[in-house]
Every structure is written in structure tokens, then in C-alpha cells.
Amino acid sequence: MTLLWRIILVILCPLVTYQHSLPSLPSYIGAVVEYTPVTKKSEDGRSPGDANADNYLKFIKKAKERLVDIIVFPESSLSLPSSDNKTIARSEAASYIPDPKDNVVPCHQKQDDPKKFASSLAKLSCGALDYQMYVVINHREKVDCQANTDGCPADGFLIYNTHVTFDRKGRVISRYRKYNLFGELGTNRTAWAEPTVFDTDFGVRFGQFICFDILFESPAVNLTRDLGVTDIVYSVHWYSELPYAFNNEVQAAWAYATDTNFLVSGHNNPVTGSGGSGIFIGRQGHAHTVSRDLPANVLVVSEIPKKINGKRTLAIDRSKLYTYEFDRSEISTSPEATAQPSGHYFYRTTDLSNYTSELIVTPEKNDETHYSKRLCNHGLCCDFELRVGFSKSIFEPGSAYYRYRLVAFNDQMSFAGRGSGRTQICGVIACLNETIDSCGRLLEPSEKMALPIKLEVDIKVPINRDERTVFLPVTLQRSGPVSSPLPLNVSEFKFVEDNERVEMGLRKARDDLLTFVVIGRNFGRNGAAGLPIFSVVIVLMVLASLVLAY
Structure with missing residues (x-):
């Protein structure tokens, strides 16, 4: 949007705040996204990150028509590299991400900023500001480090798989770095899991975690059991496995067991058995789920009953459920209009x-x-x-x-x-x-x-x-x-x-x-998620030194 249009929005903002859910209301409006990302650089040279950010803005615009308060996007479907060189690809699409305590609005970044944010991050900060909506994305993050020292890679960057939340003003208000990595070679993790929450102007505190985190106590269970969080935003690039871990199967079970409002957005790629999104209202069940055997770009919007003092005063109202499926004329990764589901799903099987x-x-x-x-x-x-x-x-x-x-x-x-x-x-x-x-x-x-x-x-x-x-x-x-x-x-x-x-x-x-x-x-x-290779090496070196000392 142009600067003039943003100024108009800021002037009109006080006139349209009645559209936002209020803290006193027993519900809010949430949205999740099933999305098939752009993975290649376009013919005009546009990066996958920019193309995906532009598609995200289409979801946000459509969600605004339904007065959505918060929208969640999937894991690893935004900041994707275009290089085939693994060393370059590792940090190519990553961005510096500001600390939430600094109240930074990436939309307002200056072009001469030495730590310039990726345009994919800045665009979505602008989208949150322009459409007055909380926006949760998953973005690769880079953090400067001293190359080849203390576990810092040769390129001088630590790379994280990171959740970022923008408030209605486009500010970064939350940042969570995924702890339980599913392989993810070249991605770092923090020394320990960091349960992360953020508060909203409609009176709900959200926790967050990413994909593989769901199978471990920290941070997932810590958020609900120890911190009393009732609403969770969850980005996922799942690989389905039968009989116990088919995308929505896991999501529904976790939401029921913890009785949380669970907003799940899935990276859609049927070829790898990836997908699965939904809005789950704890022990009231699922408002709606999405799982497809074709590429799909689907927006799901639902009223979400707030859980206050351990109880919800509203039931799921399916008359307020809204789904919208983007076609190929709107988003290029959508299937052809003539494409028909095959009923064939790719998945692993448990031993x-x-x-x-x-x-x-x-x-x-x-x-x-x-x-x-x-x-x-x-x-x-x-x-x-x-x-x-x-x-x-x-x-x-x-x-x-x-x-x-x-x-x-x-x-x-x-x-x-x-x-x-x-x-x-x-x-x-x-x-x-x-x-x-x-x-x-x-x-x-x-x-x-x-x-x-x-x-x-x-x-x-x-x-x-x-x-x-x-x-x-x-x-x-x-x-x-x-x-x-x-x-x-x-x-x-x-x-x-x-x-x-x-x-x-x-x-x-x-x-x-x-x-x-x-x-x-x-x-x-418990066991543990896979450690980064440098951590394994350090452990082995310590054990070896103990043996020699003995």
C-alpha cells in the first residue's frame, strides 16, 4: 500500500476499532491457513520469500472481510531460499528479527539500516498495520556470531526456525525460536526451550510452539500446565504417519488433552504427506479441519469461545464458520480448476x-x-x-x-x-x-x-x-x-x-x-529431539576426556 493510504488508515483507525473483539466479549475471531508455498524464483526475479509474503497479504485481506482478530500462517512456507548451494541457502532468506521489548515496526525500517529486515518480514509487518490484525508467521531468523568460534558456523550466522507475532500496529510483540528440531540440518536451537507468550487487546494471552514441539513436554505442555495458557498458535510442516500421527489426528488429540483453543496452520505439500490445519476448541471439539491430497490454499475463520476461569460460556457456533479456497487465478500454487482429488495420501507407517x-x-x-x-x-x-x-x-x-x-x-x-x-x-x-x-x-x-x-x-x-x-x-x-x-x-x-x-x-x-x-x-x-550435530560432537568429546582422565 502507498504511504498516503497508510496515513488515511491511521486517521480512520479510531472510527473502525469497534470491529475488533473487546476484552469484555466471550469470544474472538481467529483464522488459520493451509498454504502451498512458492519455492522457486519467478521469471521476473522475484524471490520465493517475496512471492509468499504477497500471497500471505491476500489471506490477510480476505480475513479482514470477516473481522478477524488474529491470523496464523504455517511453518517453513514463507522465507524459502532459491539457491541450490546449501551454504548460501542456509541464510539466504533469513532475516534479523527484532527483540519484542524494543517495540520495533519492521514496516518502518530505513533503507540504510545496517541490519535491514528481509522484505518478506517488512511486508507482513505492513500487512498487520494496514489491516489492523494480529499476524503470526514463521520466518527463518539470522543472528550474528563470531565465525568458527563456540559453535558459530563459518558464515557468521546462527539460524533459527522462528515464530514472529505482529500486533495491529505492525510491531513485533513476540519471538519464539523452535527448540525440538525435526532434523533441520543447518538450523540452530537455543540452549533450552523458552516458553513464549504474548497478550492481545481482546483479552487473550497466547502461547506458541512449532511442529515437532508438540510431542515434547517443553515448551508445549509447560505452556498449558505450568503457565495456565488457554490459547495456542501453532505453525506446522507435518509429515503424516499412520496409525497415530496423521496431521489433524495429532492436533485434535493434543487440543482435547490440554483443553486449549488450538489454532493450527499447515504447510501443504501432498507429495511429502504434509498438510493439516484446523481450529480446535479444546474438549468442545474441532470447529473445522483441512487436509487435502492436492495442493491447496485455504482460509478458515471461526468464532473462538474464550476460556475464562477454566470455563467457556459459549459453544462452537458453526453458523459463524467461514472457509475460502483460493483458485489459481488468485494464488499460483492452487490446483487447476479441473483437478480432482484422488483419495491417495502419502504417509509413513509406524514400526x-x-x-x-x-x-x-x-x-x-x-x-x-x-x-x-x-x-x-x-x-x-x-x-x-x-x-x-x-x-x-x-x-x-x-x-x-x-x-x-x-x-x-x-x-x-x-x-x-x-x-x-x-x-x-x-x-x-x-x-x-x-x-x-x-x-x-x-x-x-x-x-x-x-x-x-x-x-x-x-x-x-x-x-x-x-x-x-x-x-x-x-x-x-x-x-x-x-x-x-x-x-x-x-x-x-x-x-x-x-x-x-x-x-x-x-x-x-x-x-x-x-x-x-x-x-x-x-x-x-523421555527421550529427546535430535541434537544439532555440533552438540553431539561436544558431548562425545566430553565423554572421551572423562574416559582418558579416568
Whole structure:
């Protein structure tokens, strides 16, 4: 926007502040974004960072039409490098990011500033100012250091994966550097996780974390359990894994377990199984979720009930839900108008070889059976009550259909080789056949499919209150021949936790289950996210010196 237009906006601002949610109101308006980024330099020489920032402004402008107070953008979808040289690419699109205590507005930067901000950062500061909206982005950050000393790389920069929040005046009011890195070679991390919050003029304090952080106690659980934060903004570039970590599946489970308002924006790239966005209202369930098997650029807007003194006075009002999908004429990375969903999703599968499991018995005829079962694994015993129906009348010869297994697990779990954590699992998962190797896989849309098995299940898991464990209801359902698997909403299951056990059960029989498990993340016996390579080297050197000294 021109300087004149900004001056006009500043003059008119007092006249339009009534559009902002007030601290006294029981709700605010939030927006999340599913976005497929530009990854290459354009023919006219425009960088990916500038192209993505311009696209972000289109989302912000559209969100302003719905009086949005705060909008969240995905991880690693803005400041992308264009160079194929890894040394150059590491810092190419990174920017200096001001300390929030300095109240800096990057939109107002001077051209001769020796620490000039990247134009992608400055543009979005201007967008927050122009459209009077809190804007949360994920941007690569560079910090000067003394080259080749104390872990500083040869180029003289520490590089962070950083959340940045602008207020309605375009000021940087929050900065969080991702701690639990998912590999991310060339990216640094802070000495410890730094739980970071920011306050808004509509009376809500937000916490924030990024992608892989969700699987660890710090900073994610620290924010809600220790700091009492009720609303979280979360940027993610997820890589889906079945049966327990399909994008929205994880998001819904975490929001329910912590009873937080969870605003999730996902980097969309179906080729790598990346995507998944949504607005989750704690134990009220999800207002809306997005997960696509095609490139997509989707804005989701919802009224979000505030949680005040531990309670929400409003329920989810879906009449106030708004979604807008940008087409190719608006954003170049959108699919062609003629493109149709295939129903094929890329994903990893979890190694189930160390699980205790048992195939669920199904009746041979059009019948129903009811039975109890206990499975144990490394000291954890899961109790199941099952009612299994089989409708042979709807099953045609040659049709493919899901079988189901009970599973129990209590051990260190690898998170795609990028970290690990003590994890307890009790539940039911879908399989392509009778073998456990076929579990955590989806039938192909091209296959002739039947759904002859209906399940009712109730799961009981014992609790050891001496350990720091968070229990999550992890669910996934098949939602149609060309629709993404989605988590169950809260009205479809029960989840009760007391001092002795967790109990989770379906409210009615279902023929579309993919995953229905209780997962306990035991942070008292936790693993860790992958350390940067220089940290590993330092640890090894220290150990070696101790051995030699001994």
C-alpha cells in the first residue's frame, strides 16, 4: 500500500476499532491457513520469500472481510531460499528479527539500516498495520556470531526456525525460536526451550510452539500446565504417519488433552504427506479441519469461545464458520480448476514389531460377538471390552476390507528417527489383512471396498500418578472414497480420566474406524529431539576426556 493510504488508515483507525473483539466479549475471531508455498524464483526475479509474503497479504485481506482478530500462517512456507548451494541457502532468506521489548515496526525500517529486515518480514509487518490484525508467521531468523568460534558456523550466522507475532500496529510483540528440531540440518536451537507468550487487546494471552514441539513436554505442555495458557498458535510442516500421527489426528488429540483453543496452520505439500490445519476448541471439539491430497490454499475463520476461569460460556457456533479456497487465478500454487482429488495420501507407517497385538475375532456369519481381552506390554496392561459385528450381506467376493487389531505398547518410541519419547499405547488399529505388517496402511481408492465390520470398543488404561504422563485420545476415521482421514469429533467418543485409570470408548458402533487408541506420553522417562550435530560432537568429546582422565 502507498504511504498516503497508510496515513488515511491511521486517521480512520479510531472510527473502525469497534470491529475488533473487546476484552469484555466471550469470544474472538481467529483464522488459520493451509498454504502451498512458492519455492522457486519467478521469471521476473522475484524471490520465493517475496512471492509468499504477497500471497500471505491476500489471506490477510480476505480475513479482514470477516473481522478477524488474529491470523496464523504455517511453518517453513514463507522465507524459502532459491539457491541450490546449501551454504548460501542456509541464510539466504533469513532475516534479523527484532527483540519484542524494543517495540520495533519492521514496516518502518530505513533503507540504510545496517541490519535491514528481509522484505518478506517488512511486508507482513505492513500487512498487520494496514489491516489492523494480529499476524503470526514463521520466518527463518539470522543472528550474528563470531565465525568458527563456540559453535558459530563459518558464515557468521546462527539460524533459527522462528515464530514472529505482529500486533495491529505492525510491531513485533513476540519471538519464539523452535527448540525440538525435526532434523533441520543447518538450523540452530537455543540452549533450552523458552516458553513464549504474548497478550492481545481482546483479552487473550497466547502461547506458541512449532511442529515437532508438540510431542515434547517443553515448551508445549509447560505452556498449558505450568503457565495456565488457554490459547495456542501453532505453525506446522507435518509429515503424516499412520496409525497415530496423521496431521489433524495429532492436533485434535493434543487440543482435547490440554483443553486449549488450538489454532493450527499447515504447510501443504501432498507429495511429502504434509498438510493439516484446523481450529480446535479444546474438549468442545474441532470447529473445522483441512487436509487435502492436492495442493491447496485455504482460509478458515471461526468464532473462538474464550476460556475464562477454566470455563467457556459459549459453544462452537458453526453458523459463524467461514472457509475460502483460493483458485489459481488468485494464488499460483492452487490446483487447476479441473483437478480432482484422488483419495491417495502419502504417509509413513509406524514400526509395530515391538507391540503386543492380537487380531480382533469377527463372526463368520451375519452375527455379532461380545468379548473381553487384556493385552500387556512391558508392564502396561490394557483392558478391552469389544462388540464386533460382521455384515456378510454387504460383502462382495473380491472386495477389500479393513481388519482390526488390539495393540499394547510401553517403551521408548522413535519419532521418525528424529527423536524419541516414552510412550504408552492401548487401542485398536485398522489393517489391510490379518498380519500386523499390514496395519497403519490405507486401502487404495481404486480398490473395490466393503465395510462389513462394525466395532464398539471400550479401553481402560491404568495410571501411575508418580509419573509425568499426559494421556491423549487419538482417533482417525475413513471419511469417504476421496476424502482425507479425519479425527472423530468429541460427541462420537467418551474419554474419562481419574486417579486410577483412563477410560475411552465409542458412543456407538462404527464401520469406518482407522485408529482408536489412548496414548500416554510419559515425560518422566523421555527421550529427546535430535541434537544439532555440533552438540553431539561436544558431548562425545566430553565423554572421551572423562574416559582418558579416568
